[in-house]
Amino acid sequence: MESIEEKVSNKQVLAKDYINGNPKATDMYLKSSTISLQLPPDTSNAVLVKNLYLSCDPYMRGTKKRDSRLFYSFSPDSPIIGYGVCKVVDSTHPGFNRGDLVWGVTKWEEYTVITITDSLFKIEHTDIPLSYYTGILGMPGMTAYAGLYEIGVPKKGDHVFVSSAVGAVGQLAGQLAKLMGCYVVGSAGSKEKVEILKNKFDFDGAFNYKEEHDFNAVLKRYFPEGIDIYFENVGGDMLEAALLNMKRRGRIVVAGMISQYELDEPQGIKNLVNIVYKQIKIEAFTVYDYYHLYPKFLETILPYIREGKVTYIEDTDEGLESGPAALERLFTGQNAGKQVIVVAQE
């Protein structure tokens, strides 16, 4: 027996095709479809959500390395897949009720039926802007927390270098290190971003890597005694320079190596042998292995946000239709702070 349900309009952003490398706005298109606001009665363990905020993240790109564990944002004529903050409109899942606010993996459209609910976290604390759950309180925040504490293992007084330091992950990693009493220097790709690092995040130093030709000399200047922790987001020449400037038993926390993914053949890292001379650890990780720490993370970070001890910068665009251009901007480094798309106010 089928009920005749009212359908509503559902704007979507779809991928034209699989992509290679960084997405461009022209790789996506807008479409208007329709959706019922009630889940079919025979679906179980699903939620239908209204998407409020959508997240642009650096992993949302094409790659030659297809790791079956990870989801891909781009499939032909399918809505872009990514993180978002959503309100539950209908649910056949015992863990979620109509009206619940959640964050997790959704799609770039107004309404989404989510059947893989493992990645959804209920939002319990709403005194903080909901959009923060795409960033500082969501996946990028957990990435910074897990990388810094679980892999970097900072001690008071450690000297910490963060590349891509204004990005959603870098800005929190650096501020958490500062709060632990570390000396923190960040790199970023514009004068404006360097100002943010120095004045808004209170880093001890910051430089624009586009204006520097000798990364080794720059790091020597900021770290005359060497680096204890390098929070690595870029790879390539910056990694080469960092390897020369690490202290004995330094830790390189690898959140990403964004400079390498687009190359036909990745750059050979000549200074790797330095890890032997200085007993260095290099460890790459994915946040998926650390979500069990999310409650502990919230306990740490919520008071910091409420007390104004961490600052968080968002770069917000209004409307689902702004999504393709916003995502392209993320990869050309034109955004400053976490790139968020506002689809709907609650």
Next chain:
Amino acid sequence: MESIEEKVSNKQVLAKDYINGNPKATDMYLKSSTISLQLPPDTSNAVLVKNLYLSCDPYMRGTKKRDSRLFYSFSPDSPIIGYGVCKVVDSTHPGFNRGDLVWGVTKWEEYTVITITDSLFKIEHTDIPLSYYTGILGMPGMTAYAGLYEIGVPKKGDHVFVSSAVGAVGQLAGQLAKLMGCYVVGSAGSKEKVEILKNKFDFDGAFNYKEEHDFNAVLKRYFPEGIDIYFENVGGDMLEAALLNMKRRGRIVVAGMISQYELDEPQGIKNLVNIVYKQIKIEAFTVYDYYHLYPKFLETILPYIREGKVTYIEDTDEGLESGPAALERLFTGQNAGKQVIVVAQE
């Protein structure tokens, strides 16, 4: 007041000069000097030892990277410095008595005055050949133990690859992994060594790297599902191939990168970016940071040796004068098993 003491002859092996890279027999010379068998009464915290066994180890080479933490084996017209097993002949140190057996850092000569006694360990278990304290029960054994357990963190069923697997460190690392229920494959540089790995150490597989041209293909053959732990002693092309064949969350335990030290410019490692795709940890270490585990190590390893559960192979030369050639052979890979020089039977 000075006592007139009887002096005895003291044969020595001295370095002609500082060296660059691997030592050759011709970089050293023999000399006969004399020594008193009593410490001068005004020396404190020193021991005078008779050297019984001297150890040839891969760190005994010249390097462009002078790390002030480490001692250097070669200084002009000075006895070679290295590990050995010794008997205390006289002592002004409260922790050591005449007749004690010790292992630690000594010099290539018949008798040595040791003033830096931090590195000396008393030998309590003498039911096992004393020469073993230059190898499986000494620094190389501790290196294997610390690297495998503290950095590799093996689990039953893990797939483990060991390069330089017949060396003093590699042979124990592989056998300890086998005893944990791991699948273990080793590489070595001769047919004879490959036979030792398969037949004496009971490795699951072994190959002669000098007969292989495509390390990636070899590792794929031995590890169709990938490598959990790579116990790395060589670097370069073997590391490139291992990076391609690591499993997700694999661990690369870096005890050394011996293929790289002689190069004017070390080889660029192109596959390093794979650590991001597979969340790999690469960690280099030195045994000096793990000697606090020595008592725990002995508890583990002594029963294995007594019960015949680990096999240990030594390559022994008789007489101090055999030292220079023995050390050269270590670096040309002609030895099979731990290279030891017998200076004196107790």
